[in-house]
Amino acid sequence: MTPVIEVTGLTKRYGGQAVVDGISLHVEQGEIFGILGPNGAGKTTAVECLEGLRRRDAGQVQILGLDPKTDGHRLHQRIGVQLQETQLQDKLKVREALELYASFYPDPADWRELLDRWGLASKSDTRFGKLSGGQKQRLFIALALIGNPEVVFLDELTAGLDPGARRATWDLIAQVRNSGVTVVLVSHFMDEVEELCDRVAILERGRIAALDTPAGLVDSAGGEYRMRFQPMAPLHERSLVGVPGVTAVGRHGTHVTVTGTGDFASAVTAELARRQVVVADLRIEGRSLDSAYVALTGRTMDT
Amino acid sequence: MNGFGRLALVEGKLFLREKAALIGVFGLPVALVIGFGLIPGFSNPQKGLSDQIGTEYIAALGVAIVLASMGLTGVPMVLGQYRERGVLRRLGVTPVRPLSLLLADLTVWAAAAVVSVAVVIAVVRLAFHVPAPVKPGWFILAVALGIASLFATGLLAASVAPTARGAAGIGWLLFFPNMFLAGVYFPTEEMSATMRQIGNFTPLGSALHAVRDSWMGIDPRPEYLGIMAAWALVAGALSARFFRWDQA
Numbered sequence: 023m024t025p026v027i028e029v030t031g032l033t034k035r036y037g038g039q040a041v042v043d044g045i046s047l048h049v050e051q052g053e054i055f056g057i058l059g060p061n062g063a064g065k066t067t068a069v070e071c072l073e074g075l076r077r078r079d080a081g082q083v084q085i086l087g088l089d090p091k092t093d094g095h096r097l098h099q100r101i102g103v104q105l106q107e108t109q110l111q112d113k114l115k116v117r118e119a120l121e122l123y124a125s126f127y128p129d130p131a132d133w134r135e136l137l138d139r140w141g142l143a144s145k146s147d148t149r150f151g152k153l154s155g156g157q158k159q160r161l162f163i164a165l166a167l168i169g170n171p172e173v174v175f176l177d178e179l180t181a182g183l184d185p186g187a188r189r190a191t192w193d194l195i196a197q198v199r200n201s202g203v204t205v206v207l208v209s210h211f212m213d214e215v216e217e218l219c220d221r222v223a224i225l226e227r228g229r230i231a232a233l234d235t236p237a238g239l240v241d242s243a244g245g246e247y248r249m250r251f252q253p254m255a256p257l258h259e260r261s262l263v264g265v266p267g268v269t270a271v272g273r274h275g276t277h278v279t280v281t282g283t284g285d286f287a288s289a290v291t292a293e294l295a296r297r298q299v300v301v302a303d304l305r306i307e308g309r310s311l312d313s314a315y316v317a318l319t320g321r322t323m324d325t
Numbered sequence: 326m327n328g329f330g331r332l333a334l335v336e337g338k339l340f341l342r343e344k345a346a347l348i349g350v351f352g353l354p355v356a357l358v359i360g361f362g363l364i365p366g367f368s369n370p371q372k373g374l375s376d377q378i379g380t381e382y383i384a385a386l387g388v389a390i391v392l393a394s395m396g397l398t399g400v401p402m403v404l405g406q407y408r409e410r411g412v413l414r415r416l417g418v419t420p421v422r423p424l425s426l427l428l429a430d431l432t433v434w435a436a437a438a439v440v441s442v443a444v445v446i447a448v449v450r451l452a453f454h455v456p457a458p459v460k461p462g463w464f465i466l467a468v469a470l471g472i473a474s475l476f477a478t479g480l481l482a483a484s485v486a487p488t489a490r491g492a493a494g495i496g497w498l499l500f501f502p503n504m505f506l507a508g509v510y511f512p513t514e515e516m517s518a519t520m521r522q523i524g525n526f527t528p529l530g531s532a533l534h535a536v537r538d539s540w541m542g543i544d545p546r547p548e549y550l551g552i553m554a555a556w557a558l559v560a561g562a563l564s565a566r567f568f569r570w571d572q573a
Binding site for chain 1: 410
């Protein structure tokens with residue numbers, strides 16, 4: 023299968039400084055592809071070169087077989103874009119915005135259905151300026167989908183949404199993908215990327231620091247899990263030391279902490295069961311994309 | 326309806342939702358001509374105004390004020406905002422170019438200016454028996470060139486200003502000297518020859534001359550029309566070259 027997006031050596035410079043520095047990647051049809059990285063890593067610039075909003079200085083880009091640099095018009099009929107930090111005219115009504123944008127595309131989606139799906143049906147006659155941040159954000163996602171696009175670019179999808187709305191948005195994006203649409207997601211939220219993306223590129227200073235599935239990134243970053251519990255029967259720490267995968271056992275007051283790699287947690291639970299020790303307050307602190315990110319890039323998101 | 330038609334329709338609606346703009350574009354010139362028209366004797370030819378009927382002169386002034394305020398302050402303010410808010414950027418990733426929005430807006434505002442001019446003509450005719458422009462062809466050409474030159478100048482202000490605030494500021498800086506030199510504050514008949522000459526080279530100055538003359542039945546001097554055409558072409562070309570669709 024030919025990739026929907028094929029990027030080779032994409033470079034964009036500002037004042038001689040490469041903001042995007044030789045990025046290569048490809049995205050398959052129906053994939054949700056994440057671009058993760060700290061502020062200033064070049065995520066938005068890179069994606070805007072793909073969208074045809076900025077002109078790249080070097081490299082090759084093919085989206086749906088089209089070059090955004092020379093074939094922008096045809097490309098824009100087939101992609102949908104949600105940009106970061108854009109506004110509409112304050113006095114434009116939600117319905118008017120959707121009708122207007124629908125008129126730009128050869129085969130638009132039904133805007134009423136989009137209104138419903140994105141929870142804006144009751145806001146149809148509300149002016150843009152009167153919408154809350156979350157409603158504006160949902161309107162922009164709806165506008166990105168209005169043209170029945172084959173590829174959707176979403177830049178900071180859930181910015182300004184409350185936790186409930188974020189979760190609902192993730193479900194809807196998963197549905198969008200299930201209908202065969204390819205999604206490129208720019209984000210700096212680990213949980214969002216981990217939840218939604220099939221593959222992730224971590225961008226750092228304009229370069230790809232790592233590219234893999236979220237699970238693959240976590241694995242390649244290594245590290246250990248920790249489990250913590252309160253045994254309800256007497257248990258000597260030493261009895262867990264020999265369990266496969268366990269690297270350390272400690273006791274903190276009434277709680278036992280076991281550190282290990284691989285599938286050690288199942289082995290520990292089996293050992294506890296064999297010894298007929300019931301445990302309470304069991305917690306497993308897994309490695310997450312968060313810690314993998316720090317391990318891979320040597321820094322946290324905010325720096 | 327295609328993208329451009331829709332854009333023009335929507336921008337037209339948005340224009341009608343701006344109460345302040347409506348008062349400025351339609352209310353102000355009408356209030357001006359009615360206010361002056363009620364002055365006793367003002368509906369006779371005035372010596373200090375090259376024998377133009379006072380109310381007719383004020384009506385021409387009203388036309389000039391509409392063209393100048395829309396072109397020099399309205400155009401840069403709205404386009405500066407559209408750029409700063411990312412409205413133009415957002416259109417840049419649709420099959421419709423942001424240029425379509427720009428042209429749709431200019432079309433809507435030009436239409437509003439034409440309607441406002443028609444209203445002024447109707448009001449002074451019905452209320453004060455001021456004749457309609459005696460040379461309608463020249464009058465229409467004068468208004469059209471006035472719109473083109475002042476809108477293009479406003480467009481240039483929006484092109485070179487980095488922010489919406491800056492664009493609006495430049496617009497106002499252009500607006501007041503233009504109004505002054507064109508003879509809106511006091512008639513060019515009372516100006517020194519040098520000042521009058523400078524005023525003739527401004528888009529508003531030549532627009533007001535051409536509008537006044539054609540209203541009275543005099544063929545406007547070709548240099549007035551030429552000066553407006555030159556402003557339209559030069560400012561338009563510079564805008565095409567320097568207009569930024571994207572906030573830096």
